[in-house]
Amino acid sequence: MQTTIKTKGGRKLKSNPKKYRHVFRLTESENERLLALFASSGMTNKASFLVSMLLDREVKTVKVDVAALQYHATLTKLFNQFRAIGVNYNQMVKLCNQYFSENRVKRSILKLEEYTKDLSKLCYYIIKLTKEFEQRYLNANP
Known part of the structure; x- marks a missing residue:
């Protein structure tokens, strides 16, 4: 004959119950x-x-620093725009080589180079401002 132990159902007892209020x-x-x-x-x-x-x-x-979050979001959008400009730049050069004469291609590429230099200066300025922002606001202990 086997003996079975009957147990009550329900939750398991906690080892250290909270009973004081x-x-x-x-x-x-x-x-x-x-x-x-x-x-x-x-x-x-x-x-x-x-x-x-x-x-x-x-x-x-x-x-949560809302200004830092907004700055990061804006910087991310700007980065995506830089990538889009790079794609457009490559497409422009390919189209110039396909459809324009050699002299016109040279003039167009020179204009693109000037714009690229301006964009490079702007990128340098953005990187400088970002480093200053990070040192000043995000890294409390430099």
């Missing part, structure tokens, strides 16, 4: 400050956040 009240300004700290912490559970704050555990705060 504390209640406190805040003023309007204290509540706003607490919610701002909670939002900046990046945590999803308010109870865990409060326990971390009360028991001196490390709380990570995440600050």
